[in-house]
Amino acid sequence: MKSVFITTAVFLFCLSPSAHAQLSTRCFQDDQLTTVELARGRNAWARKCGLISVAREAYLNSENEYQVFTNGCHSFPAVPEGSSCTFFVPAEEAAACVGNLNKLGTCVAGCITPSQKVAFGGRMLPVPEAYASGLHTVSALSADSEVGLLRFGEQSIRSFVAGDTQEDIFTLETQEGRRLEVTAEHPMVLDDGTMVKARTLKPGDTLMGADGAKLHLTRVTVFHFKGQVWNVRPESHVKLENVMNAEGFLTGSVRFQNEWAQDDYRLSLRDDVDVGGL
DSSP states (O other): OOOBOOOOEEOOTTOOHHHHHHHHHIIIIITOOOSHHHHHHHHHHHHHTTSSOHHHHHHHHHTTOEEEETTEESSTTSOOTTOOOOEEOOOSTTSOOOSSOOEEEEEOOOOBOTTOEEEETTEEEEHHHHHHTTOOEEEEEOTTOBTTBOOEEEEEEEEEEEEEEEEEEEEEEETTSOEEEEETTOEEEBTTSEEEEGGGOOTTOEEEBTTSOEEEEEEEEEEEEEEEEEEEEESOOOSGGGEEEETTEEEEOGGGGTTTHHHHHHTTTTTEEEOTTO
16 A cells, blocks of 8 residues: 655654654644744744744744644644644634643645656656656665766655645746746755755756756746645655756755755755755
C-alpha cells in the first residue's frame, strides 16, 4: 500500500517519529492556516501569551510561517480521523490564552503545483503521476557534483509529500523558454550554486538549469492557488542528493523545509543556503 507523508515544517531536527507525524498532521490537516492573516494572528496570540518572543513573531511573519503546538489545533473539534488534536488553539491575538502548551514546530509550504514535471529515472513526470505509478527513485544531483560539472543519479524516495493549500504561487519564466510554478518558500538554485527561496527572485536574476545552463529570469508573476501541492523526500541525507530537476530548473527537495530548516534559519537574514560546496 502506498502512503503519502505530509511533512512540510521546520525545526524537526529534535523531534521523535511520533512528533514528526503529529507535526505533519498539524501543517496540512487540523491546524492548516490558509491565509497570512490567520498565520499572523496565531503568532500574535502566541507572543501575547508568552509562548514566543517579539523577535520570533517578527521572524515567523517575515517567513509566512506560524507556530503550532502539541495536541492542539485551530479546527478542533472538527478534526480528521486519526488526529491527535484534543483542544482548540486560537489564530487571533484577542483570544484567551491556553495553559500548559508545548511548542511542536512551525508550518511552512515549499512545493510545486501538480502539473509541474520532475525527473524520475530519466523521465519528466508530474509528481502525482510518479506517485500513482509506484516509482521508487527520483533523479537528483550526485554527491560529487559541483558548479560547472553537474552529475545526476537515482535516489531512493523515502516519501512523496502532498498537501492541500490555498496560497500564492510564483511562476518563474526565463529567456531560455523554461517555466516553473512553485510556492513562495520553495528552494531554487542560483547560477553560482546558492540556494534561495522562490519569493526572493526577481527579473534579472540568473538561475542554474538542470543541464548546467544559466537561466535568465525575465518574468516572475504570482497567482492565487487552491489545491494540492507536491514534493519528494529522498532517502539520502546528503544535501546535494536532495537537489532535483523540476521543469529544467535545479530545485530542492522537501528536506530543505524539514530537518535542514535550521540551516535556513541560521542564514535567514539573507534567505539562502549555499549548496555549492556541500
